Amino acid sequence: MPSIWYGEKNSSGDISLLKESITKITTEKQCVLLINDLLKLGDFTAKSLLIQLLNTATDENVMNLCIRLFCSVASHQDLLNNENLLFLSNVSEDNADTFASCALYTLSYDATPYLLAMLEEWEDTNVEETIRNTLDIMLNYSDTLDEKAPVDEIGNLYLDYIKGINNDKYYYYMEPVFPGELAKKLVEKAAISLKNKDMIKTNVIPSLLSVWSGIKSPVEYNTIVTDEKFKDVLNYVNVLSKMDWKIGGKYFYGYLINE
Structure with a gap:
């Protein structure tokens, strides 16, 4: 299982210095x-370099x-530009699976057509x-x-559904995303883990909160919450509550993503 975030910000915090390298x-x-x-420091001009590497990487x-x-x-x-996702036409099964799971993190219904196209291509696979x-x-x-509904039926449902959404907002579980709700x-999940002495068994929420804020969640999927760890969760949520959030906005390490 990959890490729930992308690590700490570069200690220098110097975008110009990084670009020189x-x-x-x-x-x-x-x-x-x-x-x-660069991205963790809010330099989203690096997305163009990311997309170039995404479509040419051999590793x-x-x-x-x-x-x-x-x-x-x-x-x-970014998602509406098909050329940004040319890699999907020649992607390995492992990385097709990576995109299929990580598409959720786009928080955008503009990722759905790619998933529908992949559904036919990767039929009868993991x-x-x-x-x-x-x-x-x-x-x-x-x-x-049906859980195994054909592509065209899911596609028709998608076309009907997007008629009622705000195209400027980002969504999670069909609602405009907001860190406060996920916090x-x-x-709640930490409290259940503490009570049952069982793993918290959620990875998406800790990951989203970590990536949005740039502050790593104190718990992840296999964490068994203790009294001390529960206090850490409450402190974490308190820190997040003091950050500036916009309902339906998408963030990366505390920076709002616009274009």
Whole structure:
């Protein structure tokens, strides 16, 4: 399971200095790590370099990180440009699965057409299951359709659903996303884990909150919450509550993503 976030911000905090080091890059890994550092400092001009690497990388691990980063920082406009996702036409099964799961982190219904196209291509594979899970979270299609509903039925549901959404906002579980709501759910899940002495068993919420804020969640999927850890969760939520959030906005390390 990949990390729930992208690490601490670069200690120098100097975007200009980081950009100067671009000329010294000799490997794809160095490139994606530099892009990661720039994005975490709010330099979203680095998205163009990320997209270029995303569509040319030959290293599978680099591709994996590129996909995850892209989904975390992509705007609606980024997703509407098909050329940004050309890599999907020649992607490995592992990284197809990565995109299928991480598409949820785009928080954008503009990712749905790509998932629908992939659904036919990856039929009868593990990727299909991942795609269906993501589509169900985005559209809740299993409430009205069969879990194995064909692409055209899910597609029609999608076309009907998007007529009623605000195209400028980002969504999670069919509602405009807001960290405050997810923070409440994190506290609830932590309380259940504490009571049952069982793993918290949620990864998306800690990951989203960590990536949005740039402050790592004190719990993740396999955390068994103790009294001390529960206090950490409450303190974490308190810190997040003091940050400036916009309902339906998408953030990366505390920076609002616009275009």
